Amino acid sequence: MPYEERIAIIGAGPVGLTTALGLARRGVPCVVYEAGETIAREQRGAAFHPPTLEMLRSLGVESALMGMGLRIPVWQMRDRVDGVYAEFDLGLLADVTDFPFRYHLPQYYLSNVLLDELRRQPDVELRFGETLQSVETDGNSARLVLSTAAGQSETHAPWVVGADGARSTVRKTGGFTFDGFTWREKFLVTNVRGCLEDLGYTGTAYVSDPDAWAVVLKLYDESCDDLWRVAMPADPDTDDDALLTPENVQERLKEVLGTDKSFSLVYSGTYRVHQRVADTFVKGPILLAGDAAHINNPIGGFGLNGGVHDAFNLANRLADVWQGKAGPELLELYSRQRRTVALEVVQKNSIRNKNLMEERDPEVRRRNQKALRDISLDTEKSREYLMETSMISSIRRAEQVN
Structure with a gap:
């Protein structure tokens, strides 16, 4: 049975590649x-916050x-009926970050950029088409069982990083628990072509309504200048085939966006949303990061960003351990810092937002709505709110954890 003298990373998404x-x-x-x-090429995270861009730089x-x-x-924060009730300008944070904006770019673009860079690294091997079946540990190293089209194989690694998403095999077979809950409704997610600026929308808008709220994002796409993502609630008791008929999707879009206009549909899909954090x-030598470690609803853009923050923190601490600059207890600090942020910031704020x-x-x-409007009209309160919603405060919070 071979022993890899390299750290094993499971998952080639943004978290694993970072x-x-x-x-x-x-x-x-x-x-x-x-x-x-x-x-x-998944319809997933697409908005990067300032500290994420700083890490990637x-x-x-x-x-x-x-x-x-x-x-x-x-x-923007909008009411479905009454329109905009608060706007926030990240330009207020230009003195604390070189990236005073949200950066909209579907995550597979980042993955491809990272992959191109990794292919130039002599100490990195990329193995596609290999599926982890299980991972276990004797306390000193990790044993991985993998399968390919050619059959099954086993290997050992001194450390394994589970960056394999919400359904993580590393987490499930590595002995972790994943407590939390699942939201009752489904999310109906669409990509549409059309100039929503004409309806008064900025590139990011949150629409409040008891039954027809929405998250609206302008998307980058190399082949389309006016591509937007609209995520909205859907009845969990209605079959997906009915929810995803073009007629139903168009009616839902008109309802949440407050228009009679029909849109050119590029993509429609549904998914269930969870709020969970690993114990x-x-x-030991098994580590979790990103969705494998914590998942949340997408309102606020905390999932993708939090995963990259995990990866950046973990890579630096794991490198120190690997190079003998610190003992394995440094990885426990990674867990404490990033789990604290997952619980106190990501879970709390994403649930609050919804x-x-x-x-x-x-x-x-x-x-x-009045409270948020008042914050938006007060420069100092806006700065404090933007520090939190941009996740700059979450990085500082992690650094406070010993």
């Missing part, structure tokens, strides 16, 4: 296993990324 590049920049050898044959991929994408400095992100948008009590809804 971890690999972080290790490579420190001269640490690693091998990335990915079940798919190529990078998946430090990894040397800023120029490749910034040649694509959309800079969105201003985002720990470290069990509850705010779908509040049913008219008086509570008016009170909430």
Whole structure:
């Protein structure tokens, strides 16, 4: 049975590839296993917050990324009936970040940029078409069982990083728990062509309504200048075939966007949303990051960004351990720091955001909207709010955890 003298990373999404590049920049050898044959072109995360861009710059991929994408400095809070009640301008944070905007770029673009860079690294091996079946540990190393089209194989690695998403095999077979809950409704997600600026929307907008709330994002796409993503609630008791008929999707879009206009549909799909956090992100040589460690609803853009933050933190700490600059207890610090952020920031704020948008009590809804409007009109309060929503405060919070 072979023993890899390299760190094993399971999953070639943004989190796994960021971890690999972080290790490579420190001269640490690693091998990335990915079940798919190529990078998946999924309808997933598409908005990067300022600290994420700062981390990616430090990894040397800023120029490749910034040649694509959309800079969105201003985002809105809207009521479906009454329109905009608050706007926030990330330009207020220009003194604390070089990236005072949200950067909209579907995550597979980042994955491909990272992959191109990793292919130039001598200490990184990329193995596509290899699926992890299980991982276990004797406390000193990890045993991996993998399958390919040619059959099954086993290997050992001194460390294994589970960056294999919400259905993580590393987490499931590595002995972690994943407590939390599942939201009752489904999310109906669409990509549409059309100029929503004509309807008053900025590139990021959150539409509040008890039954027809929405998250609206302008997307970057190399073949389409006016591509937008609209995510909205869907009845969990209605079959997907009915939910996804073009007629139903068009009616839902008209309802949440407040228009009689029909849109050119590029994509429609549904998914269930969970709020869960693993009991720990470290069990001996088995480590978790990104969706494998914590998942949340997408309102606020915390999932993809939090996963990259995990990867950046983990890669640096794992490199220190690998190079003998620290003991394995440094990885427990990674777990404490990033799990604290997952619980105190990502879970709390994503749940708060969803509850705010779908509040049913008219008086509570008016009170909430007034509070946000007041914050938006006060420069200092806006700065504090933007520090939190941009995840800059979450990085500082992690650094406070010992």
